[in-house]
Amino acid sequence: MPQRLETVFLNVADKRDRDKEFERGLHLSIKEALTLANETFDIIQILEDARLKP
Numbered sequence: 509m510p511q512r513l514e515t516v517f518l519n520v521a522d523k524r525d526r527d528k529e530f531e532r533g534l535h536l537s538i539k540e541a542l543t544l545a546n547e548t549f550d551i552i553q554i555l556e557d558a559r560l561k562p
Contacts, residue, residue, distance in 0.1 A: 510551060517555040 514520040536544065 510548065513548075513551055513555055517559060 511520075511522060511524050515522050
């Protein structure tokens with residue numbers, strides 16, 4: 509998600525290796541997944557605020 513946000517809001521080139529992301533077998537607990545999601549949405553709000561303020 510952070511890479512996607514950088515691509516959209518900051519015009520940073522997408523450097524992700526999407527195939528490799530599915531190979532690593534990332535397993536998160538519900539608590540870890542919720543923490544990651546909340547951090548991501550915090551980033552979205554910060555970037556949106558920055559975009560609206562010149």
